[in-house]
Amino acid sequence: MLTLIDLTQSVIDGLLFGSTYALIGIGFTLIFGVMHKINLSYAATSVAAAYLSLVVVNIVPTPLVYIAAALAGGVLGWMIYLVCFRFLPINNPRSTLLSTVGMLLAIEEFISHVTHGMPLNYPAMFQDSNIELGNFFIRGDLLFVFALGCIAMVALIQLLKRTRLGLATRAVAQQPIAAQLCGMGIATTNVSTFVIAGLLGGTAGAMTGAAVGVLSPLLALPLTVKGLVVTVIGGLGSIPGAIVAGLIVGACENLFQFMRGVSERDIYVMLMLFVFLVFRPGGLFAAPGGRD
Amino acid sequence: MDFYLGLAQIIGIHTLLGLSAWCVLHTGQVSLAQGGFFAIGAYVAGMMTTIWHWPLLLALAMGAMVACAVAFVVGFPSLRIKGLMLVVATTAFSEIIRLFFFNLKYRVETEGGAVGPDGSLGFGGIRYLPTHGWSTFEVNVLIWALVAVVLLSLWALDRSRVGTLWRAVGEDELAAQSVGINLTTAKVSAFALGGAIAGLAGGVYAHYATHIEHGNFGILLSTFAIAYPILGGLSSLAGTLLAVVFIQGFLLEGLRFMGDWRSLLFGVLIVVVMLVRPNGLLTRPFKLSILHKGRAGAE
Numbered sequence: 001m002l003t004l005i006d007l008t009q010s011v012i013d014g015l016l017f018g019s020t021y022a023l024i025g026i027g028f029t030l031i032f033g034v035m036h037k038i039n040l041s042y043a044a045t046s047v048a049a050a051y052l053s054l055v056v057v058n059i060v061p062t063p064l065v066y067i068a069a070a071l072a073g074g075v076l077g078w079m080i081y082l083v084c085f086r087f088l089p090i091n092n093p094r095s096t097l098l099s100t101v102g103m104l105l106a107i108e109e110f111i112s113h114v115t116h117g118m119p120l121n122y123p124a125m126f127q128d129s130n131i132e133l134g135n136f137f138i139r140g141d142l143l144f145v146f147a148l149g150c151i152a153m154v155a156l157i158q159l160l161k162r163t164r165l166g167l168a169t170r171a172v173a174q175q176p177i178a179a180q181l182c183g184m185g186i187a188t189t190n191v192s193t194f195v196i197a198g199l200l201g202g203t204a205g206a207m208t209g210a211a212v213g214v215l216s217p218l219l220a221l222p223l224t225v226k227g228l229v230v231t232v233i234g235g236l237g238s239i240p241g242a243i244v245a246g247l248i249v250g251a252c253e254n255l256f257q258f259m260r261g262v263s264e265r266d267i268y269v270m271l272m273l274f275v276f277l278v279f280r281p282g283g284l285f286a287a288p289g290g291r292d
Numbered sequence: 293m294d295f296y297l298g299l300a301q302i303i304g305i306h307t308l309l310g311l312s313a314w315c316v317l318h319t320g321q322v323s324l325a326q327g328g329f330f331a332i333g334a335y336v337a338g339m340m341t342t343i344w345h346w347p348l349l350l351a352l353a354m355g356a357m358v359a360c361a362v363a364f365v366v367g368f369p370s371l372r373i374k375g376l377m378l379v380v381a382t383t384a385f386s387e388i389i390r391l392f393f394f395n396l397k398y399r400v401e402t403e404g405g406a407v408g409p410d411g412s413l414g415f416g417g418i419r420y421l422p423t424h425g426w427s428t429f430e431v432n433v434l435i436w437a438l439v440a441v442v443l444l445s446l447w448a449l450d451r452s453r454v455g456t457l458w459r460a461v462g463e464d465e466l467a468a469q470s471v472g473i474n475l476t477t478a479k480v481s482a483f484a485l486g487g488a489i490a491g492l493a494g495g496v497y498a499h500y501a502t503h504i505e506h507g508n509f510g511i512l513l514s515t516f517a518i519a520y521p522i523l524g525g526l527s528s529l530a531g532t533l534l535a536v537v538f539i540q541g542f543l544l545e546g547l548r549f550m551g552d553w554r555s556l557l558f559g560v561l562i563v564v565v566m567l568v569r570p571n572g573l574l575t576r577p578f579k580l581s582i583l584h585k586g587r588a589g590a591e
Binding site: 032093096097098105107113221225231263266274277278 | 317322369372375379384387388391392395510515518522556559563567571
């Protein structure tokens with residue numbers, strides 16, 4: 001009985017933290033949907049955005065720090081597009097893959113250089129307001145992170161569904177040539193996608209910082225890997241898929257950690273990915289018609 | 293002099309690693325599994341010489357064969373998918389292998405004390421080369437002989453029918469399939485050969501380093517493996533060698549005077565090379581693309 005409670009508890013914690021993975025996964029999926037390219041530096045930029053928001057941490061109240069992180073993420077997303085995508089040939093996916101890997105390494109190194117390799121504390125909210133539901137216990141800061149993630153996702157979906165910009169993004173993702181014939185600039189859409197994904201990534205970076213309590217450049221690679229896993233399990237280019245898969249991965253990760261310990265945890269997460277690739281290679285939600 | 297001999301060893305090992313990725317990239321697949329095969333080769337060959345006292349060359353061959361077998365088995369399900377999905381699947385594979393060795397504990401008592409992989413503490417005491425009195429120069433000869441053999445075989449292979457098939461699959465899968473090329477055979481054979489070469493490189497690395505641990509075999513290593521051929525250009529084998537010398541010799545060692553900044557510069561220089569030579573350093577035509585091409589998104 002006690003273990004069952006503990007199991008459920010770890011699933012709840014994992015679900016709440018999984019919203020971070022969901023946001024990172026959405027970022028990968030958005031960029032892939034529109035450009036059919038993968039931006040491997042995405043999770044690193046998210047962490048970098050959270051770091052940048054620490055600049056204002058002593059000046060403004062905590063909620064504004066999160067907004068600063070999102071804005072910094074947007075600016076960084078735009079810069080990544082300029083440096084790693086704009087001038088590279090569109091028909092060679094390998095070159096953008098490598099340029100974003102280079103960027104990932106550069107960002108990681110830059111962060112550890114500037115911070116001298118020391119992890120920095122990140123402000124959290126509602127740390128002391130924990131909720132008890134019968135036998136279960138919900139951490140206030142994790143719940144807040146979860147709520148923040150949900151707000152970001154709802155905002156994104158509204159943006160894609162209701163605005164002209166969102167319409168253009170979806171159109172370019174579906175049929176770039178037809179979209180161009182209807183007068184939508186592909187380059188403009190690509191830039192705006194990177195900025196939107198960057199805003200989300202900045203939020204995700206801030207959420208990770210708030211949930212973990214500290215920021216470290218070592219967060220970048222695991223977040224990249226988990227984000228990619230989420231993207232694939234959810235189905236490439238599918239936003240609802242990324243959300244569901246993010247929550248699943250978060251919950252399962254915590255469950256595996258509870259059952260098998262932290263050193264074996266990721267083995268099972270990766271095996272889960274393999275099971276998905278073998279039995280459902282298209283992911284949970286098949287993507288809508290692609291570019292080809 | 294010792295410094296340059298040591299550097300030559302590293303360059304040789306990384307050339308083997310880069311060549312293993314070259315095989316897979318040649319069929320148009322981007323695989324981040326090379327680090328995993330490297331780890332398998334390193335651990336297997338290391339265990340062969342320390343625990344079972346095999347001769348070095350047999351142990352290296354065994355490491356390569358085990359890595360090849362694993363690549364063959366993993367290749368079938370993995371190569372059904374391609375593009376980004378394959379990148380993610382192979383990343384996951386590398387991580388599984390790394391974490392497997394992170395948790396692997398297999399200690400055997402010998403006269404010199406306990407040897408074998410010791411979980412998170414790593415696998416130390418792979419002292420075959422020092423105990424058999426190999427000098428740094430002789431190790432270099434061994435490594436570069438292996439590099440030469442692999443380079444020559446791949447060169448011959450590239451000019452044979454198999455190389456043509458691989459290249460056809462890499463250029464255009466649909467066209468290759470429509471003229472009757474078996475995609476699965478081409479991809480899995482390239483993957484298995486790549487696995488074997490990576491395993492060989494891993495075995496050499498284990499004996500060169502004498503201490504290996506899971507941290508040596510992270511995603512970063514796999515990224516390096518595919519970075520060499522892509523940076524050098526896939527159309528020639530020499531490009532891979534050039535890229536290894538460029539990265540290991542120039543970026544990581546030559547820029548040592550820059551202190552901590554050199555690892556930062558490393559990432560930036562990869563981005564710069566991709567900007568000016570998006571198809572690799574040694575590819576035709578020899579001009580800087582950024583000056584001749586328009587914006588990427590516009591076409």
